[in-house]
Amino acid sequence: MSSHAIETIVNGQSISAQVEARHTLADFLRGTAGCTGVHVGCEHGVCGACTVIVDGVAVRSCLMLAVQADGATVATAESLAAPDGTLHRVQQAMKDEYGLQCGFCTPGVVMTLAAITQGRSPDAEEIKDALSGHLCRCTGYQGMLKVAKRLGGEVQA
Amino acid sequence: MKAAPFDYVVADSVEGAVEALADHAGDAALLAGGQTLVPLLALRMAMPGVLIDINRIDGLAGIARSGGATRIGATTRQNTILHDPLVARHVPALARATGFVGHHQTRNRGTIGGSLGLAEPAAEYPATALALGARIEARSPSATREIAIEDYFLGPYTTALDMDEMITAAIFPDWPEDTIHIVHEVARRPGDFALVGLVAAFAVEGGVFTRAGIGWFGMGPTPMKSARAEAALIGQPAATVDLAGIARLAIEDTDPMSDIHADAAYRRTVGARIFERIVGDAIGQRKAA
Ligand code: FES
Ligand code: FES
Numbered sequence: 072m073s074s075h076a077i078e079t080i081v082n083g084q085s086i087s088a089q090v091e092a093r094h095t096l097a098d099f100l101r102g103t104a105g106c107t108g109v110h111v112g113c114e115h116g117v118c119g120a121c122t123v124i125v126d127g128v129a130v131r132s133c134l135m136l137a138v139q140a141d142g143a144t145v146a147t148a149e150s151l152a153a154p155d156g157t158l159h160r161v162q163q164a165m166k167d168e169y170g171l172q173c174g175f176c177t178p179g180v181v182m183t184l185a186a187i188t189q190g191r192s193p194d195a196e197e198i199k200d201a202l203s204g205h206l207c208r209c210t211g212y213q214g215m216l217k218v219a220k221r222l223g224g225e226v227q228a
Numbered sequence: 229m230k231a232a233p234f235d236y237v238v239a240d241s242v243e244g245a246v247e248a249l250a251d252h253a254g255d256a257a258l259l260a261g262g263q264t265l266v267p268l269l270a271l272r273m274a275m276p277g278v279l280i281d282i283n284r285i286d287g288l289a290g291i292a293r294s295g296g297a298t299r300i301g302a303t304t305r306q307n308t309i310l311h312d313p314l315v316a317r318h319v320p321a322l323a324r325a326t327g328f329v330g331h332h333q334t335r336n337r338g339t340i341g342g343s344l345g346l347a348e349p350a351a352e353y354p355a356t357a358l359a360l361g362a363r364i365e366a367r368s369p370s371a372t373r374e375i376a377i378e379d380y381f382l383g384p385y386t387t388a389l390d391m392d393e394m395i396t397a398a399i400f401p402d403w404p405e406d407t408i409h410i411v412h413e414v415a416r417r418p419g420d421f422a423l424v425g426l427v428a429a430f431a432v433e434g435g436v437f438t439r440a441g442i443g444w445f446g447m448g449p450t451p452m453k454s455a456r457a458e459a460a461l462i463g464q465p466a467a468t469v470d471l472a473g474i475a476r477l478a479i480e481d482t483d484p485m486s487d488i489h490a491d492a493a494y495r496r497t498v499g500a501r502i503f504e505r506i507v508g509d510a511i512g513q514r515k516a517a
Contacts, residue, residue, distance in 0.1 A: 072233035092236035114229060115267035119333060128336040134266045138236055139281065183333060203418040204331030
């Protein structure tokens with residue numbers, strides 16, 4: 072079993088660490104980087120709770136090895152709100168439209184929405200398609216679809 | 229679950245990757261997008277001793293035109309294929325099939341080479357390659373070769389690739405400009421593997437079928453090709469073709485399984501119905517246009 076030195080930027084901070092080859096990015100983010108906003112539901116790519124942004128795109132962090140993130144820039148839900156607590160527009164929309172209930176799936180959902188609405192404005196259908204990559208056992212998705220409608224067409228620099 | 233321990237090496241060239249494959253004969257797995265392999269590791273259904281990461285090989289990803297074909301590098305991500313203008317123009321069935329592959333988040337990592345290398349019988353890409361007559365470009369330490377798609381799928385998750393051989397690209401030959409392209413699948417939820425999936429291409433000239441490619445997924449131990457139905461279509465007038473008869477013939481060349489999701493008879497019935505309806509609609513639209 073090999074072990075590897077990696078260097079990643081997580082939420083703007085550079086982290087150097089030694090990781091075991093079989094360590095997933097999700098476990099690295101939770102255990103080493105302390106980002107417990109990365110929720111781990113299934114650990115094999117089905118639920119979407121562990122979604123984070125790697126080099127600008129939404130990915131499932133349980134399906135990437137930590138060692139593969141060497142040199143990458145990673146953002147988790149912890150990076151979204153401003154230091155003064157002002158919510159990111161995706162978080163605000165989720166709150167206003169009742170897009171969450173227990174909150175387990177929510178960090179993954181907001182990272183997908185943040186990724187696909189960054190610098191462009193996908194239409195509501197495209198947002199809905201991206202949301203199909205998340206399992207939510209609580210909400211029935213109706214609130215999230217309202218979020219999709221609200222974010223669709225909202226251009227963000 | 230957590231994966232069993234393994235070693236990990238980064239290949240920085242195709243030569244390096246296939247040499248590592250040869251060195252660890254039978255105990256190594258190539259890591260491309262990892263969207264199927266990493267779950268298999270987590271479930272301990274796969275326990276390779278060594279993972280050879282090919283994501284950092286320069287030039288292995290990319291889409292280019294060459295000699296009347298579109299060449300797609302092995303590590304090209306599915307979401308790149310989904311939005312690529314060359315693919316949209318020259319291989320529209322592949323673009324459409326990509327929309328059914330996994331989810332947005334897995335398409336950001338998943339690759340075409342990974343999917344073709346795994347050869348999941350219910351996946352979209354293998355059937356698309358089969359329907360369109362693609363070629364698999366592969367490299368081993370001693371040789372580079374192209375494998376005709378008809379010779380490539382040997383069984384469930386089993387391909388003609390040798391133990392020390394890796395896919396470097398999939399090559400999709402051009403079909404005539406106004407070919408009718410069809411991709412349709414029936415699945416319980418978006419992103420699930422298909423219960424029944426169809427990829428087809430039909431070239432029509434002067435109102436007569438001149439070329440046909442029909443591939444199925446979820447309809448047998450490998451992606452399946454309806455060679456007899458393809459042959460039967462040639463020379464038939466598109467306006468009056470007996471589609472119900474062609475659909476029956478097409479289904480005869482499939483070999484679906486019964487499992488917890490659907491039984492074989494159901495898959496055959498649905499396959500024939502969608503063939504007749506979707507192909508009929510596509511031909512009707514072409515006539516109307
Ligand atoms: S924990 Fe990663 S997809 Fe479920
Ligand atoms: S809010 Fe509970 S799982 Fe989505």
